[in-house]
Amino acid sequence: MRQLPVIALTGHLGAGKTTLLNRLLRAPGARLGVVVNDFGSINVDAGLVTGQVDDAEAISGGCVCCLPDAGGLDEALEKLARPRLRLDAVIVEASGVADPSSLARLIRFSEVKGVRSGGVVDVVDAGEHFATVDTGVLPPERYAAATLVVINKIDRIAEADRDAVRARITGRIKERNPRAHVVAAERGRIDPALVFDAAAEESAQPELPFAAADGEDHAPHVHADGVTVAAEAPADPGRLVDLLEDPPEGVYRLKGTVAVAAGRGTRRFAVSMVGRQLHVESHPQGGGRDGLVAIGMHLDTAEVGRRLREALSPAGQAAEGDGLRRLTRLRRLSE
Numbered sequence: 001m002r003q004l005p006v007i008a009l010t011g012h013l014g015a016g017k018t019t020l021l022n023r024l025l026r027a028p029g030a031r032l033g034v035v036v037n038d039f040g041s042i043n044v045d046a047g048l049v050t051g052q053v054d055d056a057e058a059i060s061g062g063c064v065c066c067l068p069d070a071g072g073l074d075e076a077l078e079k080l081a082r083p084r085l086r087l088d089a090v091i092v093e094a095s096g097v098a099d100p101s102s103l104a105r106l107i108r109f110s111e112v113k114g115v116r117s118g119g120v121v122d123v124v125d126a127g128e129h130f131a132t133v134d135t136g137v138l139p140p141e142r143y144a145a146a147t148l149v150v151i152n153k154i155d156r157i158a159e160a161d162r163d164a165v166r167a168r169i170t171g172r173i174k175e176r177n178p179r180a181h182v183v184a185a186e187r188g189r190i191d192p193a194l195v196f197d198a199a200a201e202e203s204a205q206p207e208l209p210f211a212a213a214d215g216e217d218h219a220p221h222v223h224a225d226g227v228t229v230a231a232e233a234p235a236d237p238g239r240l241v242d243l244l245e246d247p248p249e250g251v252y253r254l255k256g257t258v259a260v261a262a263g264r265g266t267r268r269f270a271v272s273m274v275g276r277q278l279h280v281e282s283h284p285q286g287g288g289r290d291g292l293v294a295i296g297m298h299l300d301t302a303e304v305g306r307r308l309r310e311a312l313s314p315a316g317q318a319a320e321g322d323g324l325r326r327l328t329r330l331r332r333l334s335e
């Protein structure tokens with residue numbers, strides 16, 4: 001069964017979490033579940049919220065919402081993980097005062113079957129960053145949990161200073177968390193491909209008139225780069241692990257299914273990496289082509305392609321035993 005990614009959306013009061021959430025909900029064809037602490041206090045665009053999870057039968061696309069009581073996150077995830085909802089992802093919007101690490105832990109160690117952590121997206125206000133982090137209002141430790149940090153409200157910085165401010169904030173984040181992926185944005189305009197896969201086919205029309213009625217500007221975001229490499233034959237598990245343990249520079253997400261040589265036969269695995277969170281599971285044989293997709297901003301696509309091809313190169317005569325042991329160890333760590 002496909003594991004449903006659960007993404008934590010965190011950020012200080014007013015940084016732009018809800019603005020970003022509304023952007024993601026508008027991604028064509030996306031079927032998102034949203035969990036909010038306190039429905040009354042957030043301002044998800046009314047037109048985007050199609051219903052509470054209990055009347056989800058009526059939902060043909062878009063978003064279903066859920067409100068956990070205090071501490072009821074697992075209960076909410078239990079509801080949203082129901083296969084009949086066919087969700088692409090669940091986003092948990094934390095209140096502005098929530099500690100990102102605690103929320104990340106709640107998701108990571110959730111007992112709910114069929115869900116996995118899909119990363120922590122932390123929204124930072126470009127204009128307020130130094131006034132909050134440097135004055136102790138926000139502890140810089142908060143960055144430790146983030147997989148993707150969005151430096152939002154970049155429009156509030158004079159154009160001439162933007163690059164410098166962005167570099168300073170990025171430096172501060174990386175001091176705490178060298179592997180965090182950092183993007184700058186205005187009004188939460190990031191490429192949804194960084195956050196989740198929408199199941200919609202290219203030609204599918206959104207089933208809800210999301211973009212049509214809201215009257216907002218729809219200036220395009222900067223697109224993320226994606227590099228796809230198909231597997232031609234069972235791969236060497238050791239080379240796959242080498243890639244997973246040391247992904248190419250700038251790659252934020254990496255996913256796919258790969259058959260690897262195992263003794264005289266093959267075994268198939270699904271891999272999914274977000275930031276430094278890695279998830280490896282056994283995958284049934286047959287159905288669909290194997291390969292890997294890497295996603296990130298401003299990727300060196302030639303180099304990323306080379307690394308993916310190297311990881312997928314057909315297994316030779318070399319002993320695969322050690323590689324397979326390393327891969328199954330990663331799978332066990334994901335359980």
Ligand SMILES: Nc1nc2c(ncn2[C@@H]2O[C@H](COP(=O)(O)OP(=O)(O)OP(=O)(O)O)[C@@H](O)[C@H]2O)c(=O)[nH]1
Nearest residue numbers: 012013014015016017018019096152153186187188
């Ligand atoms: N100038 C500017 N304003 C923004 C941007 N993003 C959001 N805002 C505004 O900032 C305010 C706060 O945005 P929200 O999305 O509600 O922030 P939040 O983090 O959800 O806020 P809380 O739920 O109160 O923690 C709103 O008035 C937004 O319109 C941006 O990129 N630039």
